[in-house]
Amino acid sequence: MPQGGVHMAAEKRERYEESELYRIRHSAAHVMAQAVMEMFPGQAKIAIGPPIEDGFYYDFDLPRPLTPEDLEVIERRMREIISGHHSYERAVLTADEAREMFADQPYKIELIEGLEEGGTDEYGEPIEGPVEISIYTQDTFTDLCRGPHVEDTNKINPDAVKLLNVAGAYWRGDERRPMLQRIYGTAWKLADELEQYLWRLEEAQRRDHRRLGKELDLYSISDAVGPGLILWHPKGGMVRKIAEDYCRAQHLEGGYEFVYSPHIGKANLWEKSGHLDWYQEGMFAPLDIEGQQYYLKPMNCPFHVEIYKSRTRSYRDLPLRYAEWGTVYRYERSGVLHGLLRVRGFTQDDAHLFCRPDQMPEEIDGALQFSLNILRAFGFEDFQAYLSTRNPEKFAGEPEEWEAPTEALRESLERAKLPYQVDEGQAVFYGPKIDIKLKDALNREWQLATIQFDFILPERLDVTYVGEDGKEHRPYMIHRALLGSMERFMGALIEHHAGAFPVWLSPVQAVLIPIADRHIEYANSVGDQLKKAGLRVEVDARGERMNAKIRDAQLQKVPYMLVIGDRELEDGAVSVRLRSGEDLGAMPIDDFLNRAEEDVQARR
RNA sequence: GCCGACGUAGCUCAAUGGCAGAGCAACCGCCUUGUAAGUGGUAGGUUACGGGUUCGACUCCCGUCGUCGGCUCCA
Incomplete structure (x- = not known):
């Protein structure tokens, strides 16, 4: 939720937080909470219930799991409450008064503590300025809430509200805290708008790549092989081949050279590169081969570094651009796998650029433009750019060392006149990065292209070139993938075109x-x-x-x-x-x- | 990994403790067709897997695996 502001983006939209729809949804969440409280008198513990894009949710701690039938009952009761024309009354309390009022609501107590002591909001994020503890009451229900709300429940259209589903959600998004039950709902001003929204959801399902992948016989995932491992059928294989051929040709034109590397490498390599320190949880268990431990590669970089190091490099050789469609394997927790978009084995259109420090800006600019051109060639226009900065808990090197590289990426984004957001703390362990993300049919964002500045690996793996002065120097390294992974890219491509690929990509034209x-x-x-x-x-x-x-x-x-x-x-x-x-x-x-x-x- | 739902023929789905079924697809025929489904027949099943309850389990219970929706994670 908390993210850096959009830079250079046009201020075209009315701020959602200030819209009437936002207040309607927020108020509908309170009505829902009232209905749930009534369903479990004295037993329902309420957490938080904010508006979200297209709707709202509320988190509850309840004595039993909710069923779809419960949702119908709750929804019916919500309509009754709404029709009761209750006004929303705001009041300001002291922390002690609030504690007394919410004595049997432990989650609210925790929120009150946060407001009182640390000035943190419901997500645990710091709030600036003085904090007021306010409550809102409608009918029999009072909630700790900063608002805003509509004046009266009659502002909520009972025919434009619908509860959608129940899902688990950790209290405060922390997997060590209790798992709550979250009810998602949607609310609109007009019944027609609700209809349209529900139609949009159905439409999204029709263009879901998992459904189209089956209908168009593009790929499958077999239980016999394993979850998150993709089998490309001839039709999907054809689309992928055409996409790859096109990209390879572009890479040759762009001054890249092609390399190939194996799928496994010795443990020692991954120790030196830092992957076993920083990234082990994402790697599959090691293989024992004649007493030596080998790991399946989660990234291609150490191999490309070894190719670079196979001989002495002169400053005149740089930049070197090594490209490989490299298949990597990453352990992903079972609950996160998702069709082609989140898998355990995938092929990156990867490349590593080695350059002198003075060549760095040009190389970043080049990679960024290259990336945008390629994505546009496949019909993508609407993507989001992010600048990911140092993760304070997971980074190599010294914090100061991160400043210049982060600035270099930022400047490249500015030069490209590309609107971007800052993803605080989302960088890789070896350096900051620029990511380009796309939204899928269900409006979820997925990262495709990534351009990563690396000033750590060259040092850890002792990468050098001989400079004009005859001395050894440290090159900079850029990791970049343009489509990201072929699997994810194909998933995005399928959804973007709703399965109707442009003629040049259609498996059968x-x-x-x-x-x-x-x-x-x-x-x-x-x-x-x-x-x-x-x-x-x-x-x-x-x-x-x-x-x-x-x-x-x-x-x-x-x-x-x-x-x-x-x-x-x-x-x-x-x-x-x-x-x-x-x-x-x-x-x-x-x-x-x-x-x-x-x-x-x-x-x- | 966590919470919940789900898992029946290649696909989409029926069968609520008493004979496992339909449509589509496949296969074999007939029809020889003018811009989104012509027609008859045949075959297809360890009801995800393992255990339990029961005279009897697709159905109830337990476990495992997987899928879906979220959450957490996502180099």
Whole structure:
């Protein structure tokens, strides 16, 4: 929740915290808390219940787990309370008065202590300025709350409120504290807006990459193999291959060289690199090979460093840019795995840049621009940039050493005129970084590109170059991945295009649909002709009706459907239908080819 | 990892303690079709896995694995 402000971002939105919708949702949360209190008289312990994007939640400590039926009961009761037209009354108390009032509410007591002593808010974050302890009362329910609220429950539209689900949540977000039950709800001004929101949720599910991955036969995850380990099917494999081929070509143009490295390395390597000190919990258990311990690699950097160190490097060799589609394995706790977006084995489009200190700004700028260009080529426009700073509990080196590199990244962001936010304490152990994140269909943010400044590993692994002065110098190192991991990127790509990949990426670009068996031979010859021209086509020669074939191609989101019947056979043509439903009518094969090639060239 | 829900045919889902089923997909036919599902038949199951209760378990109980929604984490 607490994050640095957006830098250079346009101030286009009204501040949510000051909107009426915010107050409606906040007030709805209080109504919900009242309903839950009534359901468990004297037993319900209440925690906090803020508005969130699109809704609100409230956390409770209850004598038993809530069921979906409970939610219906609570929701019904909420409507009754809302219809009772109760006003929200604010009052200010002293800490002692508040303690007395909430004597049987331990979580509230803890909040009161925080307000009184430390000036910390409900998330445990420090508050600036003097703190007032305020309460809000509606009907029979009083909550410790800083507000604001609507004046009266009649400002809440009972037909625009809905409870969505129950989930566990730690008190104060701390996994050592009790697990509470969180009820999520949504509230709007108009019933229509609620409808639209629920429709949006359904729409999001329809473009969920896990669902599309199955429907479009792109990938699977097999219990027999293991959770978080992806099996790419031919169609998904084709999309991935095209994406990789494109990126490889771009890398060659961008002055990168390709290297390859193994999947495991000796324990000693990971000790020297610092991974076993800082990152062991993210690594799989070691393998014992002839008495030597080996680890599956969670990152590629130590290997690339070894390649660099395989001979003496001159200042004239720099910068060196080593790129590898490197498959890494990271232990992720079972509860966090999520389709393609959070996995245990993935392939990074990784690269390590070694440069002289004076080359650093240019290299960062280059990597940042490269990253933006590539993401745009795949159709992504709406991404968020973050600058992650030193994690005070997990960093190598000295705090002062982090200042200049962090500034270097910040300056590069400013030069790129890219709006960004500061992610305090989110850096990697070896240096600050710039991340580029995208939102998935369900509005969750995922990191794709990352550009990481590293001034630690070169030292730990004793990386040097010989300078003009004939002496050894320490190079700087940048770790960067543009798409991040191919798995996550593919997940994002699927959701971004809702499975309807641009023509250049579509695994099957055209399906030829012969109307009757007598058209199959011609369809095959047209198919061969298109394949020769470099298109990915299939001939649907099943004994189905044309309508069924169109429907299937449509559901597979194939860009072009080429219908072939007597007329086309006669004229040496194809009838082109687009997946938008548009019927372009019959055209000579060459005309279709030109159109398709244009679409591919334009990466449409 | 934690809290909760869930796990039945390739997929989507029925069967609330008494004979494991449907649609789609697959396979074999028939139909030869003009822009989103033609039609008949056949086959398909250790009900995730292991244990328990019961005359009898898909169904109830316990454990394991996995999935989903959150939380924590996310180099």
